[in-house]
Amino acid sequence: MTMHTREAGGTPLVALTDISISFGGIKAVDHASVDLYPGEVVGLLGHNGAGKSTLIKILSGAYKRDTGSIKINGEEVRIENPRDAKDYGIETIYQTLALADNVDAAANLFLGREKLTRWGTLDDVAMEADARRVMGRLNPNFRRFKEPVKSLSGGQRQSVAIARAILFNARILIMDEPTAALGPQETAQVGDLVKQLKGDGIGIFMIDHDIHQVFDLCDRVVVMKNGQVVGTANVKDVTKDEVLGMIIAGKCPAGAVPGPGAVKD
């Protein structure tokens, strides 16, 4: 498999171009353009309400955009609902985790894509076996496969949400604050996982408020403010302080490519 990396000038895995969406007259996302290459981790940064999660939900099919185009491997695609997104190999770990609290881990992992026996009934045993396998990779101490996820700890719930996203061989992974509920050790595990997935050629969009973690894991950052893109930069070309300046003041430093939201001086 050839890797169309950004440096090689290949086709982006995902290209979101000129995306806008309004809710009741408020432009939540305003002509934003972002792209993502295979094996790349792109951090989306910005204040609460900057439009990061909304932009990402357009890609994952939870919201329908007003304008703009989505291209995957250079081809224009229609994403009308979460099912369409999953068909294109886009998996999402939502900030709210989006778990059905009353059913167990295996049922959540396979929700919407259940394994069936040859009689068309649920193959719970096979699903539990797969769940044990993937959870063993993420969280080896996890034992509570028979309990509803409501009774699990925050970290365990988060690992269920992450396991669901990687179970189906995603090509594009969206992580909306994936480590928000995790302790230091689990956060490190997620970091290792991200590097491993990256090595497999998966493209990852990551929303995170922890600037250190972003610099540690991401190749590029995209900063948003008031629904607009302030700028895009390789993490090698900018300092943490410069990125904080982009987030807070909307100032685009020399090492970054300015977007429509950059403050002009």
Add this chain to the structure above:
Amino acid sequence: MSDTSHQPAKTTTTATTPQEGMLTSFLRKTEIDQRLLGMVGALLLIWIGFHVYGQIANGFGAFLTPRNLWNLSVQTASIGIMATGMVLVIVTRHIDLSVGSILGFSAMVMAILQVRVLPDLIGIGHPMIWVITVVAGIAIGALVGAFHGYLVAYLAIPAFIVTLGGLLFWRGMSYMLARGETISPLDQTFSLLGGGPFGSVGATVSWVLGIVACLGIAALIIAGRSQRKRFQFPLRPLWAEWFLGLVGSALILGFVVLVNSYPWPVGIVRQYAEATGITVPEGGLFISHGFAIPVLILIVVGIAMTFLATRTQFGRYVFAIGGNPEAAELAGINTRWVTVKIFALMGALCGLSAVVASARLNSATNSLGTLDELYVIAAAVIGGTSLAGGVGTIYGAILGAVVMQSLQTGMILIGFDAAIQQIVVGSVLVVAVWLDTLYRGRAK
């Protein structure tokens, strides 16, 4: 896992933890639901209470007799069938107030079909009349339910309002259909579906069904065990499997003995003897009722609905939607279409229930099914279905229906009048939900 690391020299991994009592350990190992046990206990209390009260107040305990319990089983059927569907409706955080009216409407359609339409088309007493009628009744119910579901899912009208409208609408429609008349008598074969001496399967068939059910339990236990072995998952202890199998079989065979020890009334036996030309011996002829057909219908519905709720993708989606509608939508489930299917299924069960209810009365009246919605919802809720959504079981709802019917029957037997019956049923519903809230609060 509870933390027992401070305990020195733990020898076995499955040992009872010190703070766990005998009963809790027993329940955990057999995987018996505590709530189920509580409901069975409450039911026994009601039964024994009414029986003893009858003995003291009237000098005769009429409750725990084969005759009463057999009748109880027949009377439970109609509400029980609908309660299994109501579980799915309530689990998805909806409600259906129109079930009684849908029942009345489809009963009226079926009555007109079998009494006024079909005899003209294919002849009076044609053996296909009951089949066509039943299929039509269930289909009418399903269509009405699907229409309600469409309004709820795609037009986003709250289910409470849609089905409140439906409650009035379909009651009015059934009045319009027959201009308020009662249609009776119904087709002879059709009326067997309501039970009665001829609408029961008799002693031999009851024994056969009972034994088949016992073998079914054994097969389920063995299949479950081998499945879990195949993937090397933890197994229930062997004694627990035996215990569950034996208790289950004992209950089934006990039920068979019960329905077989209720004989046909003397008058019916005489009619039957005259019709078939056998002579009745000196001491009378003992002909067992066996299982009534509506009870068998309820059991089949219960098994089918349990299968649907726990073993199919549809059932999984129903519970996931109830637990977190947004998550279900984000997981790619077409939640609207599932909602339509749930209401359609509820409607179909109302149609089936209409078969049982009208066949039992051998007529369709304009008031058939009035207030049923309340008993059905009460049965589901008493059976542990949470109005907050996401939680509920089919067997619970059927047990809930038995509890509701036991209360009513018991109060009639000991001579309470209608006003007191309503007061008691209303209070029981509220208290049951309160106890349930307490239980859930403690379980957290």
